[in-house]
Amino acid sequence: MSHLFDSYLDYNVTKRDAPFVTRKVENLKALITGASSGIGRDMARELAKRAYDLVLVAKDKQRLDCLAQELIKTNSIRVDTIAMDLSLIENCKELHRRVKNVDVLINNAGFGECGDFTKTSLDKEIDMIHTNIVAYHVLMKLYLIDMKKRGYGKVLNVASIAGFMPGPLMSTYYATKAYIVRISESVREELKREKSKVEISILCPGPVNTNFDKVANVEFHLRQASSKKVAKIAIQKMEQGKFYIVPGLDVKFAKVGAKLLPSSFISKITYVIQKRKVNK
Numbered sequence: 022m023s024h025l026f027d028s029y030l031d032y033n034v035t036k037r038d039a040p041f042v043t044r045k046v047e048n049l050k051a052l053i054t055g056a057s058s059g060i061g062r063d064m065a066r067e068l069a070k071r072a073y074d075l076v077l078v079a080k081d082k083q084r085l086d087c088l089a090q091e092l093i094k095t096n097s098i099r100v101d102t103i104a105m106d107l108s109l110i111e112n113c114k115e116l117h118r119r120v121k122n123v124d125v126l127i128n129n130a131g132f133g134e135c136g137d138f139t140k141t142s143l144d145k146e147i148d149m150i151h152t153n154i155v156a157y158h159v160l161m162k163l164y165l166i167d168m169k170k171r172g173y174g175k176v177l178n179v180a181s182i183a184g185f186m187p188g189p190l191m192s193t194y195y196a197t198k199a200y201i202v203r204i205s206e207s208v209r210e211e212l213k214r215e216k217s218k219v220e221i222s223i224l225c226p227g228p229v230n231t232n233f234d235k236v237a238n239v240e241f242h243l244r245q246a247s248s249k250k251v252a253k254i255a256i257q258k259m260e261q262g263k264f265y266i267v268p269g270l271d272v273k274f275a276k277v278g279a280k281l282l283p284s285s286f287i288s289k290i291t292y293v294i295q296k297r298k299v300n301k
Contacts, residue, residue, distance in 0.1 A: 055130030063252030
C-alpha cells in the first residue's frame with residue numbers, strides 16, 4: 022500500500038504578514054477534496070476571498086502547492102495542502118485523524134469513465150466507486166459526527182445532474198452520483214428531524230469545463246459551464262443553506278424532466294448524448 026501521505030505542507034500567513042486584512046475572530050476552516058483543479062480549485066479561491074482557512078486535498082502535489090502559494094499572496098489565511106489518494110479508505114480515516122475542527126467539508130474528489138459497460142476498465146471503475154462514493158461516505162460520516170457535537174458545520178457534496186437519471190455509456194459514473202444525491206437527501210432529513218444546526222448541500226451541475234473530459238475519455242458536444250461560475254454559485258448557495266444547488270436554467274429543466282419523464286425515455290435520450298461523447 023502506498024504511503025498515507027505523500028506530502029503535508031503548511032503555508033501560514035499571519036496578520037503581521039498581511040496587514041491589509043483585519044479580522045477580530047478566528048477564521049472558519051474549510052476542507053476541500055479534489056482541490057487541485059476544476060471546481061475544487063475555484064471553490065478554494067472563493068472561500069479564500071471569504072477569509073476561510075483552507076485544507077486542500079488531492080493527488081497532485083505540485084498543483085496543490087501552486088494553488089496554496091497563489092491563495093496566501095492575496096488573502097490573510099492559512100492554507101494546508103495534503104497530497105493523498107482518497108480511493109484508499111485508510112487515507113480517508115487518516116485525513117480525519119489529522120484534520121480537526123473543520124467548519125465546512127466539501128467532498129469534491131471524483132472522476133468518470135465513458136464507454137460500454139462490458140468494455141470499460143473494471144479496475145478504473147472500482148477505483149471510481151472508491152473515490153466517488155466510499156471517500157464521500159467516510160468523510161461525511163466522520164466529520165458530521167464532529168459537527169453535530171459542536172453544534173455547527175456545513176457539508177457540500179459535489180454530485181451532478183447525472184445523479185437524477187440513468188446514464189447508459191457512463192453507467193458507473195451516473196450510479197456513483199445517484200448514491201451521493203440519495204444519501205445526502207436522507208442525511209438532510211435526519212438533521213432536520215434532530216433540529217440540528219449542521220447543514221448539508223449538494224451541488225448538481227451539468228457539463229463543466231474542467232479536466233473531467235480527459236480523465237473520462239469523452240468529448241462534450243453540449244455547452245459547458247464555467248468552473249469559476251459554478252464554484253461561485255456553489256459557495257454562495259451553500260452559505261445560504263440551500264440544499265439543491267443546480268447552476269443554470271437548462272440544468273434545472275433537465276432535473277425537472279428527469280423527475281417527470283419515464284426512466285426508459287430518459288435512458289434513450291442520455292444514450293444518444295453519451296454516444297456523441299465517446300472518443301473515437
